[in-house]
Structure formats: C-alpha cells, structure tokens
Amino acid sequence: MQTSTHGVTGSLLGSILPSMNFSAIIERDIETGLLVGSVPGIPGAHTQGETIEEVRANLAEVIELLQSQGALEPESEFIATTSLMVA
Numbered sequence: 001m002q003t004s005t006h007g008v009t010g011s012l013l014g015s016i017l018p019s020m021n022f023s024a025i026i027e028r029d030i031e032t033g034l035l036v037g038s039v040p041g042i043p044g045a046h047t048q049g050e051t052i053e054e055v056r057a058n059l060a061e062v063i064e065l066l067q068s069q070g071a072l073e074p075e076s077e078f079i080a081t082t083s084l085m086v087a
Contacts, residue, residue: 022063023078026055039063041076 022045026037029048037055039045044066047058066072 020063022059024056024059025081026052040078041074042066042072043075044071 022039022042024037024039026035028034029036032048034048034050035052035055036048037046037059039059039062042063045059045062047055047062049055049058063072
C-alpha cells in the first residue's frame with residue numbers, strides 16, 4: 001500500500017493567515033487531455049490546466065478567492081490517497 005499527500009499553499013493566503021496547507025488531487029481528463037485539480041473537502045475548490053504547476057497555481061488562487069469571500073469552509077478532512085491492486 002502506498003500513501004501520498006501533496007499540499008498546495010497560496011502565497012496571498014499565507015500573508016493573510018498563518019500558513020495553511022491543503023491536499024490536492026490532480027487527474028488527467030481523458031476527453032480533453034487537460035489536468036483537473038481539486039481540493040477534497042473544500043466545496044468549489046477545483047480547476048483545470050495544461051501543467052501540474054498551472055493547476056497548483058490555479059488551486060491556490062481559488063482558495064485565496066474562497067477565503068476572501070468568507071466561503072472557505074471545509075466539509076471534511078483529507079486523510080490520504082492509496083493504491084490498490086485487484087487481481
């Protein structure tokens with residue numbers, strides 16, 4: 001079993017609040033070929049881009065926007081991702 005957590009931290013958000021770390025999921029959309037990112041447990045925290053760096057920057061921007069609107073309200077806590085082998 002492998003577990004992985006990767007955080008996204010927004011630069012502006014860090015200047016407003018103490019440092020906050022968010023875990024993001026990034027997948028490739030088969031139809032469009034674009035990368036699609038989301039932050040589990042944060043409603044509205046999703047975006048897309050052509051590179052991982054672009055998706056990370058977009059997610060940080062989304063989180064900053066949600067925070068500035070008072071809408072950064074987690075619904076759950078991200079724990080981990082895991083790989084499964086099924087025979």
